[in-house]
Amino acid sequence: MEETAKKDDPINPILKAGEEKDIGNDGLKKKLVKEGEGWETPENGDEVEVHYTGALIDGTKFDSTLDRGTPFKFKLGLGQVIKGWDEGIKTMKKGENAIFTIPPELAYGESGSPPTIPPNATLQFDVELISWTSVKDICQDGGVFKKILVEGEKRQNPKDLDEVFVKYEVCLEDGTLVSKSHGVEFTVGDGYFCPAFAEAVKTMKKGEQVLLTVKPQYAFGEDGRSAVDSEGAVPPNATLHIALELVSWKSVARITKDKKILKKILNEGEGYDRPYNGTMVQVKLIGKLEDGMIFVKKGHDQGSFEFKVDEGNNRFHPYLTMKKGEHALITIQPEYAFGSSESQQELAVVPANSTVYYEVELVSFVKEKESWEMNTPKKIEASGKKKEEGNILFRAGNIERASKRYEKAVRYIEHDYSFNHEKQQQIKARVILWVLEAQAYIQLVDLDLAEADIKKALEIDSGNRYLFNANCWTYMNMTVIHIF
Numbered sequence: 178m179e180e181t182a183k184k185d186d187p188i189n190p191i192l193k194a195g196e197e198k199d200i201g202n203d204g205l206k207k208k209l210v211k212e213g214e215g216w217e218t219p220e221n222g223d224e225v226e227v228h229y230t231g232a233l234i235d236g237t238k239f240d241s242t243l244d245r246g247t248p249f250k251f252k253l254g255l256g257q258v259i260k261g262w263d264e265g266i267k268t269m270k271k272g273e274n275a276i277f278t279i280p281p282e283l284a285y286g287e288s289g290s291p292p293t294i295p296p297n298a299t300l301q302f303d304v305e306l307i308s309w310t311s312v313k314d315i316c317q318d319g320g321v322f323k324k325i326l327v328e329g330e331k332r333q334n335p336k337d338l339d340e341v342f343v344k345y346e347v348c349l350e351d352g353t354l355v356s357k358s359h360g361v362e363f364t365v366g367d368g369y370f371c372p373a374f375a376e377a378v379k380t381m382k383k384g385e386q387v388l389l390t391v392k393p394q395y396a397f398g399e400d401g402r403s404a405v406d407s408e409g410a411v412p413p414n415a416t417l418h419i420a421l422e423l424v425s426w427k428s429v430a431r432i433t434k435d436k437k438i439l440k441k442i443l444n445e446g447e448g449y450d451r452p453y454n455g456t457m458v459q460v461k462l463i464g465k466l467e468d469g470m471i472f473v474k475k476g477h478d479q480g481s482f483e484f485k486v487d488e489g490n491n492r493f494h495p496y497l498t499m500k501k502g503e504h505a506l507i508t509i510q511p512e513y514a515f516g517s518s519e520s521q522q523e524l525a526v527v528p529a530n531s532t533v534y535y536e537v538e539l540v541s542f543v544k545e546k547e548s549w550e551m552n553t554p555k556k557i558e559a560s561g562k563k564k565e566e567g568n569i570l571f572r573a574g575n576i577e578r579a580s581k582r583y584e585k586a587v588r589y590i591e592h593d594y595s596f597n598h599e600k601q602q603q604i605k606a607r608v609i610l611w612v613l614e615a616q617a618y619i620q621l622v623d624l625d626l627a628e629a630d631i632k633k634a635l636e637i638d639s640g641n642r643y644l645f646n647a648n649c650w651t652y653m654n655m656t657v658i659h660i661f
Contacts, residue, residue, distance in 0.1 A: 219269070310324055344359055356370065397411045444504040462476055
């Protein structure tokens with residue numbers, strides 16, 4: 178597919194040895210001498226290394242790295258060489274050898290390059306692309322260029338909420354040391370030292386080592402920076418060179434959209450599986466105040482601590498995002514903790530308006546069986562249990578949680594047509610569950626979902642006695658509570 182896509186590309190034509198084709202529409206020609214490796218080609222900003230021989234169109238040689246015995250390095254696409262080179266070499270693969278015929282407009286033009294290149298000269302360059310080092314314009318505005326020195330591990334990159342641990346060395350262009358650290362931790366979104374740090378680490382992988390070229394707008398701008406303690410001064414409008422290593426990071430995720438419950442992973446868990454609502458989990462838990470005072474401790478000394486993750490005695494559900502064996506720190510703002518009232522807990526009093534911290538380890542969990550794992554009698558039994566749980570929650574005013582129970586009850590039997598009892602019992606079971614679920618949605622003022630459930634029930638049994646009330650609830654927005 179990739180080869181087919183590139184065959185008609187005038188910018189990066191596919192050639193066989195001996196073939197010559199135009200590159201672009203400005204007269205640049207490329208003749209392939211030797212094919213390169215793979216499919217990758219360098220991009221603007223990359224540091225390329227080449228051997229070349231340059232000659233006039235009549236064959237007169239005017240320059241050659243082969244004669245000097247030293248390859249030529251430059252950054253592609255930044256105007257460090259003639260335009261024909263920038264355009265031509267970015268079509269090459271590693272190890273490729275090609276001859277470029279470059280018209281004056283893409284070479285030295287009317288002025289030439291005395292004494293070796295006359296005005297309006299067409300040039301030929303025999304070029305071999307030895308290698309290149311990826312140099313990325315990570316902000317897409319020329320402000321920060323990143324050259325990878327050591328590749329990192331895995332595919333993930335830190336996000337704004339994550340806490341990263343880095344080593345770095347900052348120098349001016351003349352090599353003067355400004356700042357150096359063998360290890361510092363900071364939150365990506367908060368940044369550190371200068372804006373380039375945050376921009377760079379968001380593109381890096383664990384263990385990656387890079388060299389950054391940082392323009393003033395991502396350093397200290399036109400004001401520069403005075404010397405601070407052991408760190409040197411940065412002159413106005415100074416470009417910095419930063420050697421940066423991303424040693425590790427702790428992933429921080431928001432459990433609630435308002436970021437008032439955050440989870441920081443201290444140790445990764447196993448595999449990819451996670452609990453869901455209704456799962457029985459076993460955890461170890463320590464609750465602390467900001468000063469380190471422990472107010473609750475469970476699952477450590479007094480045996481296992483087990484519960485369902487959606488039971489009413491849980492204030493938060495970080496377990497739904499955790500893997501088996503994962504160890505995390507949960508930070509909870511007062512609104513989701515104990516609020517504005519003082520609270521007596523197991524081991525200490527939690528003052529009003531306290532942010533609390535829970536160290537949590539998910540030791541193990543056992544999920545409820547899915548409907549496809551059950552035979553018909555088990556589905557009926559499981560559906561009935563979920564319905565009764567929903568009824569209890571509904572009566573207690575926990576409408577949203579009740580709706581989730583009804584949803585699960587419906588899923589157990591909705592698409593099973595192999596009940597062994599009377600057809601009417603099958604119809605009644607489905608109809609009742611849809612009406613119950615509709616009631617819950619009405620209480621949550623979600624009439625679209627309520628109406629959808631009622632329509633499902635009507636399709637099965639348009640004359641059922643439960644549906645008159647259901648229709649009234651939906652279309653007249655009445656909230657009659659009737660548990661079957």
